[in-house]
Amino acid sequence: MTDTRTNPTATSLKRHPGGCQCGAVRFEVELDLSAPVNRCNCSVCTRRGISAAYVKPDALRILSSPDTLSEFRSGNSGSYSAFCKRCGCECFGAGFLEALGGDFRSINVNCIDGIDPATLTYLYWDGRHDNWAVGPRDTPWPVHP
Secondary structure (H helix, E strand, O other): OOOOOOOOOOOOOEEEEEEOOOOOOEEEEEEOOOOOEEEEOOHHHHHHOOOEEEEOHHHEEEOOOHHHEEEEOOOOOOOEEEEEOOOOOEEEEEEEEHHHOEEEEEEEHHHEOOOOHHHOOEEEEOOOOOOHHHOOEOOOOOOOO
16 A cells, blocks of 8 residues: 555644544544545455544544553554444554555544545545555445456
């Protein structure tokens, strides 16, 4: 996967509050929501319905207590998803990928307060077929070939 982030300027970045469904997990993230967000057709992303924006670790500030969160790791991946222990909502994830510039945080933009997903621009990745080298496109990849 390649880095799909633009080089945001200080004026394009905005601080956005967000959280889980029940309110136990709260966070703030600094990002540019005019830039495309990512959708992937892999089994994990498809089942969870994640729309992700990638940011550097210092752009995410977790406001709630660490004991409100649990983690899920798929296989031996160094990446993980963080979700609320109470309602199960997945708000963000983290990991390390050279293609994303090293350490990253993956924000589920559906968990940002006041976001209308219909107003966002999306890039689609074919993770189900491990087709990362092709890069993203502006229409969804099929789940089945």
